[in-house]
Amino acid sequence: MERTLHQWFAGSVARFGDRVALEAGGARHTYAELDDLAARLAARILGACPGRRPARVGLYAARDTLAYAGYLAVQRIGATAVPLNPAMPQARNLAVAGAAGLDVVLADAARAPLPPFPSPVLAVALDDLGGDRAEPLTPPDGVDGLAYVLFTSGSTGTPKGVPLRHRSVSAYLSHVVPRYGLGPGDRTSQTFDLTFDLSVFDMFATWGGGATLVVPSRYDLLKPVAFVARERLTHWFSVPSVVSLALRLRRLAPGSMPSLRWSLFCGEPLTLRQADAWRAAAPGSVLENLYGPTELTISCTEYRLPADRARWPRTPNGTVPIGLPYPGVRHAVLDADGRPAAEGELCLRGVQRFPGYADPAVNEGRFVAFDGERAVPAEAAGVMPDDLWYRTGDRVAWRDGVLVHLGRLDQQVKVSGHRVELGEVEAALRARPGVVEAVVLALPGADGELELEAACTGTDLDPVALVKGVAEVLPGYMVPRSVSVLGELPLNANGKVDRRALATTLRT
Known part of the structure; x- marks a missing residue:
């Protein structure tokens, strides 16, 4: 119902x-x-x-x-x-x-x-x-x-x-509440800010089943393993970067989270290495990797890692597959010409799909009509009909009957689980006095997690002041770790910014 x-x-x-x-x-x-x-x-x-x-x-x-x-x-x-x-x-x-x-x-x-x-x-x-x-x-x-x-x-x-x-969220909850056996006596984590769509799972999957929502302090979020053990949590849900944090702090000792029955990760790619470390610390926990853009109501695909480590998948990029869609969600993998393919852009529709952006102008280019043979762009006007497919911008491939996430097709990346349009960060930098050009890259840090690095051209630019200026208008996860001031940006043969060459410059 x-x-x-x-x-x-x-x-x-x-x-x-x-x-x-x-x-x-x-x-x-x-x-x-x-x-x-x-x-x-x-x-x-x-x-x-x-x-x-x-x-x-x-x-x-x-x-x-x-x-x-x-x-x-x-x-x-x-x-x-x-x-x-x-x-x-x-x-x-x-x-x-x-x-x-x-x-x-x-x-x-x-x-x-x-x-x-x-x-x-x-x-x-x-x-x-x-x-x-x-x-x-x-x-x-x-x-x-x-x-x-x-x-x-x-x-x-x-x-x-x-x-x-409400219809979309209700369909989502009707699937996840029984799947994870949520009920009285269960204790769930609440790691996501309310501006993050995954918080809706935290609250309403918990309350829909009659369980207890346990909210960590900011200090507890830095020590997730201790928090799980102290509060005897049965269900954990977070971005995978939490695992990397615990690994850096050397907190993921084998068997250190015996109370966990379910461990769920979403918001960014989960690596097999992260999954292995978490599984060892929570040996009684079933581990699932979830995927879903905000536009598809929290999460819309799932992959459960086998209990037998020898049966774990091998993927080309070392990440856990995102699996298959929920009931009521249909998927299509389309190539650059809009035709079905083994590898391409993931497109989705169904009861969990949103009706279109609050500003209808943003719908342009995000929806397609697909007859099973070829997709064509849909008109972006008003509420988008339910039979249209949402273009996620995510590149996926079929591997052994499940979907594997291979990265983004555009400039959108995930930093600590938060979706970041690099263009928005670039726009904030260009708004600073003296900046002529700004390019932002997401590059792996020393621990493998993505960090934002920026390069700017202009006159009388102070890198420290630029970072501080961006921090005044954007959330912390969107602030570049550093800004390099260059005389000019490297260009490729087509006259476009050569991001690969720029990445080399920023890392040397």
Whole structure:
């Protein structure tokens, strides 16, 4: 049965009201208590919008009870949640708030002074909510309504709004909740910021099954193995770079996470080496590699590593396969001419596909019509019909009956699990005084993880000042590790920037 996000949570409130739903910041809240907080926050949101129900509500809070109760409050009144991250630069949050067309921003009063949002701001504290409760409201469009809008990196320098419908999230949850056996007594990790779509799994797969969501502190995120062991987690979900961090710190001792039953990774390629190290530390855990762009609702393919290490796959790039799509998701691998191929661009459609970007102009070139023989570009106007295929921009290949991710076809990369358009970082550099040209590359660091390196041309440029300037407008994961000032950029025979030659220059 299709359900809204609120209905997924409300079902567990009815069945498991006295079970612990959330542990965050030293506080524990049962399902009934968290539902009560959400109901009172919902009343405050409605009170801030007299005479009308808000359609889109910004949420300026993170990693505490207010953030999670606030997210549930937005869902309770049938509005669309637009998370904002207090850890990001003010300019980024203001750009997202402006592009989202928010009716109101629910903000943590403890984070004052608050940014000058273009929408009314409701600053609240949990100890001063009042006793009024709001009854649940159905979204105006039911399960076809928007559950949330997330903003990802855009190549033009402007974040792209990705709206997702309740119907899509419900289909996703209907698959993952039973697959991972989530239920009372299970304890799940919450490693992702709410601006990252994988956080929706953390919250609603957990709450949809009646399990307990355990939120690590920023300090705990630096020591994931100790966190898992201390909190006796049964389910872990993170980006693979967490494994690299634990390896660097020499924390992945064999058998160090005995409580884990499931280990899930998504957001960037998972290497076989990372998987092997994590499996040794959590020998009782089933390990799955997931894949999915934000546009396909959190994740949409899965690959389970065999229990027998001798049966693990061998892939051309040393990564774990991304497997096969979920039920209700169709896939096609197309070559440069739009024809089916053993290796090419992965295109997807189905119930989990988003309806098109918040700004319809961004749809241009992202959708195709495919008759089974050849794909042709689709017109990018309004809501994109469900029968169109979304072009992921990811290059994949068939290997032994499953899909292997081979990299990006464009300039989009993953840094610590975050999707980054190199063009957006280049645009931020070009906006700095004196910069004429800017090129950003994602290059492997000493530990194999991707790092951003930049090269600029111009007059009177200070590399340190350029890095600081970008940090003022972009999130930390989008800030180049260093900027090299060059007299000119290397060009290839076609007069385009020779990125391979530039990479050699930046690494010498």
